[in-house]
Amino acid sequence: MKKNTKKLTLSALLSALALITFMIENLFPPLFFPGARMGLSNVFILLCVVLLGNKYGFAVLIVKVTLGSLYSGNISALMYSLPSGLIALIIQVLLIKYTSRLSIIAISVTGSVANAVCQNAVFCFVMKSFAYLSYSPYLALSGVISGAIVGATVFFLTKKLRKIKFLQDIYFT
Amino acid sequence: MRYKSSEKKFNIDNHNKTCLEKISSSKLFYTRDLFAYAFVALFVVFLIIVFVVLPSNKQANGFCVKKDGQVVFYFTNNTVKIQNDYDDLIETVGIQNGVEVTIYTDSNKTNFNVILFDLSNKTAKVTKSTCSHSKDCCYSPAISNSGIIYCAPHGLSIEPIGSGGFTPPVTGGIK
Numbered sequence: 001m002k003k004n005t006k007k008l009t010l011s012a013l014l015s016a017l018a019l020i021t022f023m024i025e026n027l028f029p030p031l032f033f034p035g036a037r038m039g040l041s042n043v044f045i046l047l048c049v050v051l052l053g054n055k056y057g058f059a060v061l062i063v064k065v066t067l068g069s070l071y072s073g074n075i076s077a078l079m080y081s082l083p084s085g086l087i088a089l090i091i092q093v094l095l096i097k098y099t100s101r102l103s104i105i106a107i108s109v110t111g112s113v114a115n116a117v118c119q120n121a122v123f124c125f126v127m128k129s130f131a132y133l134s135y136s137p138y139l140a141l142s143g144v145i146s147g148a149i150v151g152a153t154v155f156f157l158t159k160k161l162r163k164i165k166f167l168q169d170i171y172f173t
Numbered sequence: 174m175r176y177k178s179s180e181k182k183f184n185i186d187n188h189n190k191t192c193l194e195k196i197s198s199s200k201l202f203y204t205r206d207l208f209a210y211a212f213v214a215l216f217v218v219f220l221i222i223v224f225v226v227l228p229s230n231k232q233a234n235g236f237c238v239k240k241d242g243q244v245v246f247y248f249t250n251n252t253v254k255i256q257n258d259y260d261d262l263i264e265t266v267g268i269q270n271g272v273e274v275t276i277y278t279d280s281n282k283t284n285f286n287v288i289l290f291d292l293s294n295k296t297a298k299v300t301k302s303t304c305s306h307s308k309d310c311c312y313s314p315a316i317s318n319s320g321i322i323y324c325a326p327h328g329l330s331i332e333p334i335g336s337g338g339f340t341p342p343v344t345g346g347i348k
């Protein structure tokens with residue numbers, strides 16, 4: 001298989017995993033507070049950035065958010081989940097690129113909190129009511145928890161995945 | 174200078190390789206992480222003070238329930254004041270120390286939210302809903318002087334009114 005085909009295959013697989021995780025999570029009650037989710041689908045987005053690069057990471061994010069809001073029948077969610085997801089991913093990409101000696105957990109926590117707060121702020125803007133900002137501290141706190149879980153998962157996955165032949169082929173052939 | 178073909182191709186993806194190498198050879202914790210965590214902690218404290226502690230000092234006079242941005246009814250002085258056109262979609266039941274209001278969100282009356290107004294604690298809470306599997310609105314904590322409950326699938330919002338928010342009109346529009 002050509003290298004680009006392998007990359008495309010892997011990013012498609014990660015998109016599918018992100019989407020499925022997102023859909024399953026939506027079936028369960030929120031984490032501590034309305035609107036708060038574990039955000040486990042972000043594992044696959046961050047993993048894609050690490051394994052395949054920023055371009056593929058952003059592609060997986062866009063696929064997950066667009067199809068996720070379409071399948072859950074809440075297309076208007078796209079308005080606030082896409083900008084916040086993009087901002088969070090940009091922050092994480094910049095932190096990965098330009099900082100050294102900052103753990104992936106700290107990077108993921110920062111991105112996740114930014115995601116939660118941005119999403120809330122855009123939501124207020126769309127709804128034309130600042131009352132929703134009262135959610136923001138709780139969403140930020142749940143962002144800390146979910147960011148830590150996502151960061152730790154990515155940390156352990158990259159340790160394992162670097163040894164897999166399919167991935168090594170992408171880098172070394 | 175001649176490269177072996179494998180080296181040449183390897184260089185194309187050097188960036189990704191270094192990213193994977195960087196993360197997979199990194200540690201779970203660095204001292205520098207503390208700065209990131211301190212920044213996040215300060216930010217959360219700031220949000221709590223500005224959006225939870227400060228607004229809670231304001232006294233609300235009741236609640237306003239809106240559907241798709243339009244006021245459906247006010248709950249003030251322990252009474253439900255239904256706006257025009259919404260009479261058929263609202264059922265009110267008095268219970269001990271409270272009022273339970275069912276608001277149907279479609280004309281077939283298949284979808285609804287039940288809102289409980291607690292008179293002794295002066296709070297509002299969504300107790301039942303047909304909105305989604307996750308039922309975020311039912312998991313929203315009861316609101317009193319500040320905060321808002323929002324049911325996204327039904328486009329329904331409940332917020333306090335009075336000195337903290339806005340005051341309902343005294344004349345016109347209210348039955």
Ligand SMILES: [Zn+2]
Pocket residue numbers: 302304305308309310311323324325326327
């Ligand atoms: Zn709901």
